[in-house]
Amino acid sequence: MTGTLTIFRREMGQYFANPVSYFIAAAFLLVTGFFFIDDLTRSVTINAVNPAAVPEFLSFGMIFFAPVITMRMLAEEAREGTMELLLTAPVNDLAIVLGKFLSAWAYYSILLLITIAYQIIYIQNDSIQPDYGITVSAYIGIWLYGGACLAVGLAFSALTENQIVAGFLSMIFLLAMWLGDNIGNIAANIELANVIRQLTLQGHFSTSFAAGILRGEDVVYYVGIIGIALFIAIQLVESRRWR
């Protein structure tokens, strides 16, 4: 536990000390801000505001943001040789991976919290009356969804010493898990289509969380992805001892 906390603290320190994390944050807020403004302007003429506009964009955006956030985390330790020292410290591999994952998730949570500012603009404006239930459920959903993407990114970071390779592979993997939803939609066999949809990232978000529906199975899905990805990451870290 102390090990996890120590690693978590160091990683959080890195986010605040490293200019790259500010660039990532700036890009994150710029793009989500754009989607918010777009939704807001359209609400004047075309349709009512979509309270899930930002989370819905992020369900696609995290395919790119998650790998950028996580790609260096374990790959860099391996390349710089600090992994060797970590593995000889009295902490287990679970503590190392968990500390890293929780810090990435915390960083993402901070970014997500900043986007709540958009919701405040809604509240301030009497002419817009969004359904706050949808807002809350979409935010809970995208928080879990992001956690799953980050866990996948971390697993790929454990796989290789090269950050770029780690980032690229996790982007491809996440994109495939995201596109799976479209394949599910066009599959002729309805039962097969349902199975595919159940496996994809979007299938557990777009029709439930984003529509204001909180379902246990969706939470289990994202938590399950986090668990599996972290398990793989731990095994990959441990495998360094056997090479």
Place this chain on the structure above:
Amino acid sequence: MIEVKNLTKQYGTFTAIDHISFEAKPGEILGILGPNGAGKTTTMRILTGYMPPTSGQATIAGYDVVQDSFKARQHVGYMPERVPLYPDMTVQEYVAFWARLRGVSNVKKQVDAALERVQLKERRHSLVRNLSKGLKQRLGLAQALVHNPPVIILDEPTIGIDPKQVIEVRQSVRDLAHDHTVLFSTHILSEAEQVCDRVLIINQGRIVAQGKPEELRQQLHPMDDIYIHVSGAGKEKTERILKSIIGVDHIEARGAGYILYAKPGVDLRPHTLKTITQEGLNLLEMRPVAVTLEDIFLQIVEKEGEK
């Protein structure tokens, strides 16, 4: 403090270390000497709990490195060959991070003590990335001793730094020996001679010799070769005369003079002097060839190769 019994590590079919056994007592500086790829780093990685041995046993302060890995890891400080650093942290943060990770209770005090010990206190707020190579090496040392472990393992700590810093690092290692057992690897033999109480020489994964540096020197190199520089005759004549000296095995031109290699157990000096005066040559210089661990090492390794 360190006990190793029949330790073996295989990478696939390649045997990196082959049934090595040794021990180090408290307060001792034990040097592991060997060429690159001899198995020094592998041995150290097993002792630090980085990877398990294929077979055999190793204990640190009484804790088995496999069975009691956590306890063993708490009792060892390790500095790998390439000092692993987090460039974006300050010196103090870096040392404190490792202190916390190793469960140090009074982090601030221990970090201060470690930085004091390696003389990095005035650089405590510098970013790690801005340190010179020698200072990074010292920071690596601070990290290895911040939790005050009874055993400190240093993998080639003097590689790639300038001569002045090498001396400083060697001095720090000597200072550590008062209250730590130090395992120190190097492939520079004179360094082992200066720093270590006892030396293990390993080659191709096996211990080929061990003992105090001076013992090794006597044990393995009893011959008295001499360097001689004479004048008064041509090259051919000089060589003929030198070869004729009783007890000379063979000669070799070196610089302006020659090295006379003695047959085992022969003291060349009296015969040499006599012959040279008889032949009417002028003696300009005569001195024993200094036997270094370097020579010992080459001898052993060559012997190994012949087997």
